[in-house]
Amino acid sequence: DAGITQSPRHKVTETGTPVTLRCHQTENHRYMYWYRQDPGHGLRLIHYSYGVKDTDKGEVSDGYSVSRSKTEDFLLTLESATSSQTSVYFCAISESGAAGGRNEQFFGPGTRLTVL
């Protein structure tokens, strides 16, 4: 199994509070991703990173920010949590972003976030 951990694994918070989720990898992979999983939607990309301090937006980035100050850590912040951000959040990593390359993604165990 790829060495990916997420913390916390479960969190309940109140509307309007800031929340930070952490993804940590031990594989030294260049690419890291944050997804959210909601019923009927599969997984949707929030943000991704292609290197330290290099990040870009995904499909559903509004209300989220990310930071990557070290290769191994990728943080997802909900600046002011809303009930619509109640979801399961998954981190993923990959060696490459190139077509046809080692672009398969490996996923962490997920964080279940509930915003009341």
Added chain:
Amino acid sequence: GNSVTQMEGPVTLSEEAFLTINCTYTATGYPSLFWYVQYPGEGLQLLLKATKADDKGSNKGFEATYRKETTSFHLEKGSVQVSDSAVYFCALYSGSARQLTFGSGTQLTVLP
């Protein structure tokens, strides 16, 4: 944009039955194609992949062939087991978009 359409679930089969989960895609260029599996309470695990037309990915008795002419990547298994009960996701990766696009998932339940 890129999109993946997969067979709606849930799918319920008896043990040792033949499984097909359909997946079709829309993409520019030449995407890589994947099947992921998610067991209850867990993250997604890569099941198999194919990176070019006519490639066949296989793992744990599951197979899928990259068909460019029909833009499909159907998942098959000849004889399912109870332990195969999970949610299966078809996905494509486009190098130009730098992201995985997922289908909505198909819940499979295998009964003994």
